[in-house]
Amino acid sequence: MSTTDTSVIHDIRDVARVAGVSIGTVSNVLNRPHMVADTTRERVEEVIARTGFVRNASARHLRQGRTRTIGLVVQDVMNPFFTEVARAAEDAATDSGYLLYLCNSAGSPEKEAAYLRALVEQQVSGVLLTPLQEIPAVMNTLRARGTPVVLVDRASEQPDQCSTAVDDVHGGDLAASHLLSIGRRRIAFISSTWSIRQCADRRAGVRRALRRGPAVRTRSPAGTGRAGDDDAGRG
Amino acid sequence: MSTTDTSVIHDIRDVARVAGVSIGTVSNVLNRPHMVADTTRERVEEVIARTGFVRNASARHLRQGRTRTIGLVVQDVMNPFFTEVARAAEDAATDSGYLLYLCNSAGSPEKEAAYLRALVEQQVSGVLLTPLQEIPAVMNTLRARGTPVVLVDRASEQPDQCSTAVDDVHGGDLAASHLLSIGRRRIAFISSTWSIRQCADRRAGVRRALRRGPAVRTRSPAGTGRAGDDDAGRG
DNA sequence: CTGAAAGCGCTTACAG
DNA sequence: CTGAAAGCGCTTACAG
Numbered sequence: 001m002s003t004t005d006t007s008v009i010h011d012i013r014d015v016a017r018v019a020g021v022s023i024g025t026v027s028n029v030l031n032r033p034h035m036v037a038d039t040t041r042e043r044v045e046e047v048i049a050r051t052g053f054v055r056n057a058s059a060r061h062l063r064q065g066r067t068r069t070i071g072l073v074v075q076d077v078m079n080p081f082f083t084e085v086a087r088a089a090e091d092a093a094t095d096s097g098y099l100l101y102l103c104n105s106a107g108s109p110e111k112e113a114a115y116l117r118a119l120v121e122q123q124v125s126g127v128l129l130t131p132l133q134e135i136p137a138v139m140n141t142l143r144a145r146g147t148p149v150v151l152v153d154r155a156s157e158q159p160d161q162c163s164t165a166v167d168d169v170h171g172g173d174l175a176a177s178h179l180l181s182i183g184r185r186r187i188a189f190i191s192s193t194w195s196i197r198q199c200a201d202r203r204a205g206v207r208r209a210l211r212r213g214p215a216v217r218t219r220s221p222a223g224t225g226r227a228g229d230d231d232a233g234r235g
Numbered sequence: 236m237s238t239t240d241t242s243v244i245h246d247i248r249d250v251a252r253v254a255g256v257s258i259g260t261v262s263n264v265l266n267r268p269h270m271v272a273d274t275t276r277e278r279v280e281e282v283i284a285r286t287g288f289v290r291n292a293s294a295r296h297l298r299q300g301r302t303r304t305i306g307l308v309v310q311d312v313m314n315p316f317f318t319e320v321a322r323a324a325e326d327a328a329t330d331s332g333y334l335l336y337l338c339n340s341a342g343s344p345e346k347e348a349a350y351l352r353a354l355v356e357q358q359v360s361g362v363l364l365t366p367l368q369e370i371p372a373v374m375n376t377l378r379a380r381g382t383p384v385v386l387v388d389r390a391s392e393q394p395d396q397c398s399t400a401v402d403d404v405h406g407g408d409l410a411a412s413h414l415l416s417i418g419r420r421r422i423a424f425i426s427s428t429w430s431i432r433q434c435a436d437r438r439a440g441v442r443r444a445l446r447r448g449p450a451v452r453t454r455s456p457a458g459t460g461r462a463g464d465d466d467a468g469r470g
Numbered sequence: 471c472t473g474a475a476a477g478c479g480c481t482t483a484c485a486g
Numbered sequence: 487c488t489g490a491a492a493g494c495g496c497t498t499a500c501a502g
Contacts, residue, residue, distance in 0.1 A: 012480065022489045027481055037487055052376050057356040058302065059479035062293040062494050072337075077322045087312045090339050094346075100354060102307075102337035103324050111329070118334060121292040141287050240476045247496065262497055272471055294495035297478050 009051035019047040030055065061123065071119035072128045073103040073112060083153060089128055098125065107134060113138050128152055165197065168198045172205025180214040244286035252281040253278050266289065282312060298360065307353035308338040311367060317365065333360065340367060342429055355380065363387055403433045407440025415449040419429045
């Protein structure tokens with residue numbers, strides 16, 4: 001078998017055969033190159049480069065018991081707010097060598113549950129979820145399996161449930177306080193339906209600021225102290 | 236072992252044990268339920284439902300040789316055009332029982348190549364790609380492995396390369412023709428840099444329409460015959 | 471209709 | 487430093 005043998009390479013086994021080493025050694029070149037003698041390593045690397053061998057993640061993950069993938073379940077990717085979340089999540093995932101599953105629940109609890117189930121099947125390392133209403137029942141499965149789940153844009157009732165969310169009460173307070181601080185006294189609040197938590201929270205914040213009244217009677221320059229600009233059209 | 240045994244269920248083996256059947260039978264219940272006797276099937280299904288067993292996709296895919304996942308590599312998810320592509324792709328994937336990897340090349344050929352490689356490792360069933368400039372070299376690997384790749388928003392030079400793209404020349408022609416048909420004679424064309432193919436193509440289409448001149452001297456009602464509205468801010 | 475067994479392609483102790 | 491071997495959790499012919 002000549003060293004320029006380029007016959008079909010699919011396996012790590014084929015690589016081993018062409019390089020004249022055991023598959024364990026090929027695997028070591030891939031995963032712990034420092035444990036392999038330089039000359040052996042170079043030979044194997046040459047074969048890999050020349051044949052374009054790519055390892056099979058399914059086999060790798062099955063053996064290792066983890067997949068280095070995470071799932072993102074959002075209500076609607078078209079919504080700029082979630083698009084930004086998706087973009088940032090994908091960025092962060094990549095930086096850590098993870099791949100991201102994009103799942104669009106489209107407002108359907110059934111789709112949401114189906115996705116969560118599918119993600120568990122995929123053995124994802126973690127899940128980012130924008131829950132629709134109730135925390136879905138499948139969450140128990142994830143919990144039981146120890147799959148980390150982080151709620152996005154929604155605080156959780158459960159004390160042991162991680163979540164990230166904007167403090168919209170504070171946002172409303174900030175906005176109204178700013179207006180008060182520059183001397184405004186007749187303030188209008190335009191929003192969407194109060195059934196959207198974010199909107200109701202901002203109103204509560206605005207009211208709190210109004211109740212408190214202007215703090216100090218100094219004027220800040222116009223255009224300064226923008227507040228509450230976390231509103232990215234979720235309403 | 237009582238039938239209410241709920242001890243840790245991780246395996247299809249655990250399910251088999253609890254249900255008192257072989258793992259082959261459990262697999263059959265999952266994949267070809269019609270081949271299993273009703274009473275056996277029901278028993279197994281009961282155990283699966285009660286224990287919340289979820290199968291391991293890594294093992295399944297390794298054995299089956301295919302993953303039912305597809306990769307989407309876009310230049311920028313934040314761009315509304317690609318967001319819409321992502322959304323639609325994800326929808327279609329879900330409808331066919333596939334999961335979608337979201338990959339944001341962010342204008343970097345290196346990231347693009349790395350993603351393509353990662354997707355090959357994942358053994359994706361197919362790839363949707365918005366190429367940055369040149370068709371990347373990794374494409375050869377995909378081609379060699381027979382992984383289907385569809386170029387998005389970009390026609391390919393290679394005759395055997397699938398692609399979907401808007402006919403922007405036609406779009407520009409349509410827009411200019413419309414203006415001509417309603418009697419406009421002094422037409423301005425506002426666009427981005429000509430180095431963006433879409434923009435240059437539209438200009439070519441506009442010019443073609445102007446060269447051809449007004450076809451018929453009839454007026455269509457205002458607001459009719461909108462054309463070239465496929466421009467979703469790619470420039 | 472059901473079970474036993476092989477095998478998917480890797481990684482990882484374990485010997486040598 | 488290297489190789490042989492077990493095993494990750496499934497699916498799928500193949501017997502029975």
